[in-house]
Amino acid sequence: MKDNFFKELREYQKYIIAFSVVTIVxxxxxxxxxxxxxxxxxxxxxxxxxxxxxxxxxxxxxxxQLTDDFDSAAKHAIFNMPFPLVMTDKTxxxxxxxxxxxxxxxSKNLLGEKISQLILGFEFEDMKKDEFKKVTNVRIGExxxxxxxxxxxxxxxxxxxxxxxxxxxxxxxxxxxxxxxYKDESxxxxxxxxxxxxxxxxxxxxxxxxxxxxxxxxxxIDYFRDREAIIRKYENGRYIVILTRKTFETMKQxxxxxxxxxxxxxxxxxxxxxxxxxxSDYDDPLITAYEESRSCVDIALARGGDQVxxxxxxxxxxxxxxSKAIESRNRVKARVIGIALRNLxxxxxxxxxxxxxxxxxxxxxxxxxxxxxVQNRNxxxxxxxxxxxxxxxxxxxxxxxxQPDLFDHIVKSETAIENVNRKRSLLILVDNHKPSFTEAxxxxxxxxxxxxxxxxxxxxxxxxxxxxxxxxxxxxxxxxLVTEMLNYMEEELNVTPFEANAxxxxxxxxxxxxxxxxxxxxxxxxxxxxxxxxxxxxxxLLFNESMESLKLKAEVVNSAEIYYDGIAIGKMQxxxxxxxxxxxxxxxxxxxxxxxxxxxxxxxxxxxxxxxxRSLGDVSVQIICEYLxxxxxxxxxxxxxxxxxxxxxxxxLKESIQKxxxxxxxx
Numbered sequence: 272m273k274d275n276f277f278k279e280l281r282e283y284q285k286y287i288i289a290f291s292v293v294t295i296v297x298x299x300x301x302x303x304x305x306x307x308x309x310x311x312x313x314x315x316x317x318x319x320x321x322x323x324x325x326x327x328x329x330x331x332x333x334x335x336q337l338t339d340d341f342d343s344a345a346k347h348a349i350f351n352m353p354f355p356l357v358m359t360d361k362t363x364x365x366x367x368x369x370x371x372x373x374x375x376x377x378s379k380n381l382l383g384e385k386i387s388q389l390i391l392g393f394e395f396e397d398m399k400k401d402e403f404k405k406v407t408n409v410r411i412g413e414x415x416x417x418x419x420x421x422x423x424x425x426x427x428x429x430x431x432x433x434x435x436x437x438x439x440x441x442x443x444x445x446x447x448x449x450x451x452x453y454k455d456e457s458x459x460x461x462x463x464x465x466x467x468x469x470x471x472x473x474x475x476x477x478x479x480x481x482x483x484x485x486x487x488x489x490x491x492i493d494y495f496r497d498r499e500a501i502i503r504k505y506e507n508g509r510y511i512v513i514l515t516r517k518t519f520e521t522m523k524q525x526x527x528x529x530x531x532x533x534x535x536x537x538x539x540x541x542x543x544x545x546x547x548x549x550x551s552d553y554d555d556p557l558i559t560a561y562e563e564s565r566s567c568v569d570i571a572l573a574r575g576g577d578q579v580x581x582x583x584x585x586x587x588x589x590x591x592x593x594s595k596a597i598e599s600r601n602r603v604k605a606r607v608i609g610i611a612l613r614n615l616x617x618x619x620x621x622x623x624x625x626x627x628x629x630x631x632x633x634x635x636x637x638x639x640x641x642x643x644x645v646q647n648r649n650x651x652x653x654x655x656x657x658x659x660x661x662x663x664x665x666x667x668x669x670x671x672x673x674q675p676d677l678f679d680h681i682v683k684s685e686t687a688i689e690n691v692n693r694k695r696s697l698l699i700l701v702d703n704h705k706p707s708f709t710e711a712x713x714x715x716x717x718x719x720x721x722x723x724x725x726x727x728x729x730x731x732x733x734x735x736x737x738x739x740x741x742x743x744x745x746x747x748x749x750x751x752l753v754t755e756m757l758n759y760m761e762e763e764l765n766v767t768p769f770e771a772n773a774x775x776x777x778x779x780x781x782x783x784x785x786x787x788x789x790x791x792x793x794x795x796x797x798x799x800x801x802x803x804x805x806x807x808x809x810x811x812l813l814f815n816e817s818m819e820s821l822k823l824k825a826e827v828v829n830s831a832e833i834y835y836d837g838i839a840i841g842k843m844q845x846x847x848x849x850x851x852x853x854x855x856x857x858x859x860x861x862x863x864x865x866x867x868x869x870x871x872x873x874x875x876x877x878x879x880x881x882x883x884x885r886s887l888g889d890v891s892v893q894i895i896c897e898y899l900x901x902x903x904x905x906x907x908x909x910x911x912x913x914x915x916x917x918x919x920x921x922x923x924l925k926e927s928i929q930k931x932x933x934x935x936x937x938x
Contacts, residue, residue: 355416355440363387363395372440375411386438393418408443417443455517457553460560462568463491465508465533466545466576474542487533487544494529498522516553519581523590526934527579530591534577547571548579555582574728575744575905587731589897605752608741609759612699612722615739616648619720620695623687625655625710627703629851631662632813634702636777637724637749641699642680643766644757653682655710661820661849665813666773673769684711694719701725702749704742705732724749724756726781728893730902744904747793750777754796768804775805776813783859787888787906820853827857827872828864835928837868838890842917844875851881858885869895871924875917882924884908891931898927 294312298305355372359365365381373381376389387395392409398420407418423435465471465487475483491510495502498521500514522529533546549567551560567580570587574580578591616622622645626634638654645652659667670677682690691698691714698718704725706715715721715734722739726746746752754774757764766774778797782789785797801807823843831841839861843854854872861870862885869890874881882899884892886906893908901910912920 354442356437357381357386357440358435358437359386359395360435361399365389366435375416375440408447414442414444415447416440454553455515457516458557458560459514459516459519459551459553460557460564461512461514461548461550462564463502463510463512463546463548464568464572464576466547466572467542468508468544470542471544487536490532490536491529491546494532519550519553527590530577530579545577547576550579550581552582552584570729570733573740573742573744574730589894604741604743605755606759608739609756611739612644612756613648613760615697615720615722616645616650619650619697620692621651621653621690622697622699623653623655623691623714623718624699624701625687625714626701627705627708628710629660629662630656630710631702631777631852632666632773632780633748633750633777635663635666636773636775637701637753639677639770639773640750640753640757640766641701641724642677643770644753644760647761647765653680653687655684655687655714656681657683657710660851662852665815666776669772669809669813670769674767684714687711688714688717691717693717696720697722699724700734701753703727704734704740705730706734707732724752726752727903730897745790747788747790748778748781750774750781751793751796754778754799755792758799764799764803766800766803768806771800771803771805772809772813775800775807775810779810780814781907788904816856820849820856823850824853824857824860827853828860831861831864831870833867834925835932837866838928839864839867839870840921840924841870841872842875842921843872844917846877850874850876851883854881854883855885858883861885862887871895873917873920873924875920878913880912880915880917880920882910882912882920884910895924895927895931898930899923 291312294305294308297308353371355375356369357365357372358367363386365384365386368381373379381389385395387393390409390411393407398405398407406420409416409418417440419439419441421437421439423437471487472480472484488504492502492504495512495514498514498518500512500518502510502512504510527548529548530546534543536544547568549564549569549571551563551567555563563582567582567587571578571580574589578589581588581590622641624638624641624645626638630638635654635656638656642652642654688711696718697720698714699722700709701724703709704723704727706712709715721734721737723734723737723742725742726744726749727742728744729742741752741756743752750773754764757766764771775797778793778800779785782793785793797805823845827841827843831839834840841857841861843850843857847853851874854874858870858872861867861872867887869884869886869892871885871892872883874883882896882901884896884903884907886892888906891905893903893905896902896908896910899910899912901908903909912923915923
């Protein structure tokens with residue numbers, strides 16, 4: 272207060288100084304006159320102090336009156352507040368509420384009640400853990416309220432804990448309804464293709480062909496029109512659909528029943544029509560949505576068709592895909608891809624060929640086949656392989672005996688990275704399309720020209736900037752695709768007997784000696800290799816196994832359990848590099864058990880958990896493995912899990928199996 276007093280006196284500073292000077296002068300000239308001046312100066316100061324005291328008193332009275340008015344207005348506002356308001360203690364027990372809150376709950380007395388018991392979804396203890404900083408929504412009757420918490424800081428108990436909380440309930444219904452309406456009416460674009468239109472046409476006689484195709488066409492159009500979507504046919508067997516998110520959610524709840532309806536149509540032909548569908552994300556701009564839906568349907572076709580692929584933020588969701596991929600009867604695509612690859616090789620300075628980590632016979636055999644195509648064009652070619660493994664050791668040893676110069680063209684990833692020319696070199700990926708699974712993922716970021724050759728169903732992870740992509744899920748193996756292309760890249764197959772054996776070994780291992788995923792073109796590719804000098808006796812010797820691996824495999828089979836509907840699950844725990852091959856072979860062995868439809872072997876390799884899945888065709892191990900982050904084929908797939916024990920991995924596998932069968936049961 273003294274500071275304020277002197278601060279106010281500064282306003283009269285010049286007058287006080289002047290009067291002080293006059294008083295001093297008077298003292299010098301006449302002490303009596305100076306004394307009178309001093310008394311007069313004191314009187315003036317006292318008047319100023321009295322005036323200030325009256326002013327302070329008036330101010331305090333005004334502030335007190337204003338405070339009383341404010342308190343009265345605040346009390347009036349709280350009691351007559353248009354939205355519900357409630358106050359609780361630290362246990363969530365109601366100690367006060369206004370009339371609006373009483374009317375909201377349609378009750379007569381709420382004092383002493385627990386607020387979390389009165390309002391469903393009001394988690395008082397959880398909100399308390401968050402120190403009541405989080406705004407939450409609750410549904411009361413048909414309305415949605417947003418709860419804003421407030422802490423009464425000056426109300427604390429003897430332990431210093433806050434014991435008084437206030438909650439404001441603001442009606443949020445209109446906003447939520449508007450938000451939901453916006454989401455429901457968000458536009459999505461879909462592309463629908465009939466996968467096997469040409470095959471269906473050829474297998475239907477002339478009299479019934481037009482009628483049958485018209486029925487397929489009508490079924491597709493009626494399905495979308497019944498769900499208030501706009502559909503237009505822009506090409507034979509191809510449609511574009513504009514739908515809302517609400518329509519999409521309806522289709523999703525039905526598990527996209529159109530797939531089953533088309534596949535189950537009655538026809539006089541053995542080939543049933545199937546469709547693929549690609550759907551954009553709901554919040555994409557129209558142009559982006561159009562491009563994304565086209566990309567999604569391409570993924571669906573690359574995965575074998577008869578499925579729906581939906582763009583979901585930064586990934587994809589897959590539905591369907593439980594039927595086997597249909598083998599194409601013509602080799603037009605193989606010829607076109609073969610010629611295009613030949614042109615790319617001719618234009619490149621050198622070529623690098625790379626497969627997946629822990630290469631198998633199909634991966635290494637197809638790489639050897641592509642190396643032959645590069646050498647046939649008089650170009651320098653190199654296979655990127657950091658190390659051998661038990662899956663290909665026998666083929667590597669055979670190469671040392673039959674074709675030792677092959678090792679002049681096998682380089683490690685470090686050497687390849689040092690020597691590649693970003694613009695002039697060509698990178699060819701075989702038996703894999705996922706960058707993270709390759710022998711050297713970093714080289715993909717360096718190269719501008721990349722070719723992808725694979726027979727696995729396309730997954731979410733993919734190399735989007737490849738200059739040439741050849742993914743055919745119908746094919747038994749990448750070696751089959753490479754054999755067909757070699758036939759079109761040169762006038763003759765032009766491979767050595769060893770190279771023919773390597774390609775044949777890749778086909779044999781992926782078809783399990785021509786018993787799985789084997790079509791007409793598989794045998795045609797095998798016959799080409801046989802004419803080129805492939806020796807089945809030598810190929811068979813490549814698959815001889817040691818006594819140790821045979822015993823380990825027998826232990827896995829012996830300890831396996833039968834789970835759910837004919838699913839066999841075995842376990843292995845070893846860090847032996849040959850364990851991957853043994854796991855795959857053990858999964859094959861389990862299929863020979865009576866009543867087993869599919870098998871999985873869970874391998875604890877130390878660094879991670881590896882899962883090998885095999886099926887007779889009735890169960891899609893590919894979908895089950897995709898739930899685990901892996902992928903593959905309908906009858907052969909795998910996955911890798913990290914940061915868990917083998918028992919935890921088995922439980923996660925069982926959850927995926929349940930999820931798979933639940934999806935089938937819902938249909």
